[in-house]
Amino acid sequence: MRDSRERWAELALHPVRIRVLRVVGGGRRSTREIAGRLPDVPQATLYRHLAALAKGGLLEVVEERRVGGTNERVYALPPGGAVLSGEALATATAEDHGRYFTAFVSSLLAEFSRYLAREQIDLAADGVGYQQSVLHLDDEEFADFARGFTELVRPLLGNEPREGRTARLLATVLMPVDPPSTQKGGEPSPTERT
Helix, strand or coil, X not given: CCCHHHHHHHHHCCHHHHHHHHHHCCCCEEHHHHHHHCCCCCHHHHHHHHHHHHHCCCCEXXXXXXXXXXXXXXXXXXXXXXXXXXXXXHCCCHHHHHHHHHHHHHHHHHHHHHHHCCCCCCHHHHCCCCCCCCCCCCHHHHHHHHHHHHHHHHHHHCCCCXXXXXXXXXXXXXXXXXXXXXXHHHCECHHHCC
């Protein structure tokens, strides 16, 4: 039998499902609310993905209510969210992590493409930015940074949509980078100066 990593990857690592999980990650959402936030996803496709996510345990149906002549489902993430357990992540192979990261980057590309397709964009006014920075930190400094970042972001994660609030995607990637190789005399090689 396949392990939970494979099942999770098969379910979650799909561009539409990633977007569905992001919408539901903000709180309880009805099928109608999810469809309203993903207007480019055909209704039949959305229902198929919702059913797969619920069947796989990445979403829970927390309420069913009568709307007109049909039952409308309300979805939420299960306790702990739609994430792999620490144990599953620790035992994931390099290939698994390659797939997870590819899906992560693909979802960022898709979101940025949707942003660029708007009739008008203004990166400064819209608060759009992207950059890479290398931080030189020892383990204690890194732990302090991670704690401070978590303390800064955690209270904002519970914000519900309302008038005047803009949904903003914050994506983080932290990884060690190889130090630059040096020539004799400690100078960076010419290709690393650019």
